[in-house]
Amino acid sequence: MGSAKKTDDKTPGFDDLLSELDHVVEHLEQGELPLEEALEKFERGVTLARQAERILGQAEKRVEVLLSTKEGDVLAPLDGAPDRGTADGL
Numbered sequence: 385m386g387s388a389k390k391t392d393d394k395t396p397g398f399d400d401l402l403s404e405l406d407h408v409v410e411h412l413e414q415g416e417l418p419l420e421e422a423l424e425k426f427e428r429g430v431t432l433a434r435q436a437e438r439i440l441g442q443a444e445k446r447v448e449v450l451l452s453t454k455e456g457d458v459l460a461p462l463d464g465a466p467d468r469g470t471a472d473g474l
Contacts, residue, residue: 398439405432 396404406431410421 396435398436401432401436401439405429405436408432 401471411417412425412429417425
């Protein structure tokens, strides 16, 4: 599989968000930015993290739908814990 696809030309994909967030973090970790610029970078980083989190949430919902049974029970939670809905955990 390739990188995450963009939904349109204006919306960055998950990989794009992570890449930009990585650059923001690198700049902030250097500790050489003026306060105002550091705050702007931090704000951008928070925005990127929230966008990435939203994409991950949507992906999680899609996975749950794909793994759900006819009754709507999820076969296996994403965290790997046994499902409490059945006796054998499947």
